[in-house]
Amino acid sequence: MSELKTKLVLLLGVALSVVVLYGFLYLEREWEIGVLLVMVPLGVYFLKRANALTYYQHAAREMPRFTWISFALGVVVLIMLLRHEDFALLMLTTVLLYATVSLGLTIQFGFAGVVNFAAIAFFGIGAYSMAILNQHFLHIPDLLIIFFSGAISALLGALLILPILRTRGHYAALITIAFGILFRTFLEVNDVLGGPQGLRVSGLEIFGWDFGNSFPNELGGGSFYVAYAIVALVLLATVYLITRLIEASWLGLNMDSVRLDEVASASFGINGPRWKITAFMLGNCFAGFAGAVYAAMYGFIAPASFNLSDSLLLVSIVLLGGIGNPVAVIPAAFLIVVLPEKFQVIQEYRLLLFGIVVILILRFRPSGLMPRGLRQYFAGRFG
């Protein structure tokens, strides 16, 4: 494929995705979404039959950076198209933030094999850190506060490292579940953190731009969510890049090796605990970043927003997408966040339906909608 042709294929893919995403976010009537839901798999089926999908995948493997940038720009276009739609933007931002957390889970579970059923707790730690830091340290730039919030998540997560390293399988999972529940209970009884009523959070101000206002008129005007959507997009794009670079380096190789066979890895000098700890802390850090942006966007946080069911939802995003495939969490996050909002039925039976989805995936497609491919260190050749 010539370079120009490759780029055109990639751009076409982005354009198509933007149209579909716009439809899902913009349409409101259930039958409209229903039609879309039928058309998308059909479209995918025909694209697959016409080999267009493999064509696209090849193109994306050949030019990963172009793919990544064009997709990010595509989402910017999507945000601009939706700039007056508060609810759609809120949903989109939630998707971007949940995808960010899921990338953390991808590193933890997909790369290093560390289970984490407390993702929402680390998201929550980030959110509460944002609330407190923003209130008490007015002179610290908000960008730095987001960064600190992630660091605090990672550090508090370090409390769990020893018990997780000492136990295996189900027990490690139980420890994280217990931590998530403990975290919620702690928030509820702690007066400094607002107890069950929670805390107010002031909005972001980055480079002198106050996010509390609506989107500036010179740029076309729009909801104040536009700014948050863009911050969430930048966050996701950055975290995605980091995840991919880790995957495509010795760090990711060692994590994979530890996950697949810790004893054999140790026999070749690979220090299992080191890579599990690295993955665990990094993943929790990502969750903390996302939580901080979430708190600032909602302007209000309470313990009730950080339930075990949300952690399970995040895990199901990773399972649905494809364990260990960083790209896969993005469409999966979209499906899992947006569909329940569009269908009353799903909303009501949310957990039940997710349970069924997870069981179906594990039974029929254990590697997810977009299974992880072979490790690729660089674009093109090199495996």
Added chain:
Amino acid sequence: MRQTVLQTKELTVSFGGLKALNGLDFQLYEGEFLGLIGPNGSGKTTFFNALTGIYRPAAGSVLLHGNDITGAPPTKIYAYGITRTFQRLRLATSLSVLDNLIIGNQRNLNLGLWHNIFNRKSFKRRLQEQIQIAEELLSRFSRDLAVHLFKPVSSLSMIDRRRVEVCRALISEPKILLLDEPSAGMTPDETRALMDELQDWRAQYPTLSIILIEHEMELINKVSDRCVVLNYGEKIAEGRYSEVSNEPGVRAAYLGED
């Protein structure tokens, strides 16, 4: 005077009541090709596991160049230049052949954050180096295999997987190589080819010492300088194959085996 590189003194490993290794005194000399034989369940694999830190000995000691390394963890053992293959292959089958070999070359990888994440140019150079080393090593053992460098191990035949495991153990240029039945599942011809390559490798690295666990006595006879025979976790004979194979104790241990 031959130098002793590895020595165990009264090494004992127990699983509950069972002594899988019982007071084993053992010596390995520099550059030696040692055959470790014995009937099924006699403790050969357990011996490797005890040497490489996977099992902790209940008693006794392991000395490397006279230094006590008893109970050292596997990562340390690798750092000392001891590598191994596993009787039941333990490759990362969902990863490529290249990845598996690079895992074996951990010693020579720069794990710094800067090098891996930010300075991708220099990382790319290192990767190319690793690719070249892996390609050369693989093609020593099989021309065809080098072509599959970027394929997942799961797509390889059993024999090629065995070769990859041997290469993973060799790529870091170890001082001591432990081979646990590398020829299982190979035809005699393939085994011979593998052994020829190992002899070639030894010619290039004359100080490399090898311990080979093997059930095929022909092979042991042909390649080993010396043999140690285990039975019920104890050493029942040692010496040249032609000597030990005639000892009554050894014949008794193998009776009904062959």
